[in-house]
Amino acid sequence: MIIYRAKDYQDMSRKAANIISAQVIMKPNCTLGLATGSTPVGTYQQLIEWYKKGDLDFSQVSSINLDEYKGLSPENDQSYRYFMNTNLFNHINIDKTRTFVPNGLEADSQKACNDYNHIITASGGIDLQLLGLGHNGHIGFNEPGEAFERETHCVDLTESTIEANKRFFESEEDVPRQAYTMGIKNIMQARKILVVVSGADKAEILEKVLKGPITPAVPASILQLHNDVTIVADEAALGRI
Numbered sequence: 001m002i003i004y005r006a007k008d009y010q011d012m013s014r015k016a017a018n019i020i021s022a023q024v025i026m027k028p029n030c031t032l033g034l035a036t037g038s039t040p041v042g043t044y045q046q047l048i049e050w051y052k053k054g055d056l057d058f059s060q061v062s063s064i065n066l067d068e069y070k071g072l073s074p075e076n077d078q079s080y081r082y083f084m085n086t087n088l089f090n091h092i093n094i095d096k097t098r099t100f101v102p103n104g105l106e107a108d109s110q111k112a113c114n115d116y117n118h119i120i121t122a123s124g125g126i127d128l129q130l131l132g133l134g135h136n137g138h139i140g141f142n143e144p145g146e147a148f149e150r151e152t153h154c155v156d157l158t159e160s161t162i163e164a165n166k167r168f169f170e171s172e173e174d175v176p177r178q179a180y181t182m183g184i185k186n187i188m189q190a191r192k193i194l195v196v197v198s199g200a201d202k203a204e205i206l207e208k209v210l211k212g213p214i215t216p217a218v219p220a221s222i223l224q225l226h227n228d229v230t231i232v233a234d235e236a237a238l239g240r241i
């Protein structure tokens with residue numbers, strides 16, 4: 001495992017974007033595993049900037065996102081498809097037909113998850129998986145207690161997640177109750193993993209992830225067993241390391 005200590009959020013974003021750029025340059029037809037959330041936004045902005053300068057070409061790249069709310073359409077501004085389009089895909093020359101996010105409109109969970117596992121396999125596997133880290137150690141929507149062997153599955157969102165998300169919706173009833181997420185097994189099968197972490201509020205969980213026991217109680221602790229993980233974290237997040 002390699003740990004890069006960044007000065008601040010901007011430095012973290014530039015370092016992470018450098019690693020993704022290296023992947024795209026070394027293998028122009030690579031498959032990137034991508035994440036939503038606030039942490040990767042600066043990384044995506046940096047990639048857009050370098051693309052606009054002419055330094056990066058995404059025309060042969062494919063992407064596979066970690067997760068999506070069940071029931072939300074791609075046009076819903078809270079869907080992860082919408083997030084990816086507005087924060088990255090609309091601004092680079094990636095072929096959108098090769099960008100994959102679980103199908104939130106597929107009501108049949110088994111079908112949605114089987115289809116997604118098939119997409120991951122058919123892509124030849126993920127070359128570089130980008131991850132953010134939840135405050136409880138979750139990755140994707142794999143919350144504490146989730147079995148490490150699971151592939152893409154449907155999760156019931158916890159009351160605290162619904163509560164935290166309701167500010168983004170008109171009413172609490174509009175907040176999705178379920179989501180489709182890649183499982184830990186899919187994530188661990190990626191050839192390389194890049195984790196971005198920022199802020200003092202992540203210091204305690206990052207210490208547990210890196211130094212604590214490997215346990216489903218801290219889903220990201222499994223990353224200790226992957227043979228090619230790079231952590232890019234700012235000083236605040238690395239405050240206990």
Ligand code: F6R
Nearest residue numbers: 035036037038039132133139140
């Ligand atoms: C995003 C995802 C989540 C986030 C995590 C951290 O697709 O699956 O696991 O990476 O919740 O979120 P932020 O970056 O907002 O702290």
